[in-house]
Amino acid sequence: MEYKDDLWQELPEKVSPEKLPEGGGKTRLRQCFIPPCKHASPNKLHILEKTIKHEDLANIPVLIERSIYQIYCNACDHHFFLILERQFDKEMLAERNNSTEYLRGMNPVRVYAADEKNNILEEIGWFRDFD
Secondary structure (H helix, E strand, O other): OOOOHHHHHHOOOEEEOOOOOOOOOOEEOOOOOOOOOOOOOHHHEEEEEEEEEEEEOOOOOEEEEEEEEEEEEOOOOEEEEEEEEEEEEHHHHHHOOOOOOOOOOOOOEEEEEEOOOOOEEEEEEEEOOOO
8 A cells, every 4th residue: 555645735734614714623634534533643644545526517606626535544444535625616717717726715625524435424624725
């Protein structure tokens, strides 16, 4: 199993439980979200893979981008996924030649954990790309 732990640098250290964070409590992302493990030792968690998926639904005016990080926890010997979900206005994307770079930071990014069957384990929180 090859670890890609350098990908942790792409993730924020902590996220806010609120969509518009103004301080308050934050949740660390480098922990296991498999119940009952919840192990928080960084050396026990490893990124195995990152994939990016786009969902363009005809009936909504946004493009959904999901950055999916497959995480392995040595403590409980299970895999889970950290998913960062961004929404981009389709009209604004068209004006920018479908480039998402300019639009990052305009909307909060939703972060949640899912198991291998795509069941949501926990709604973790939110952050902005420029935080």
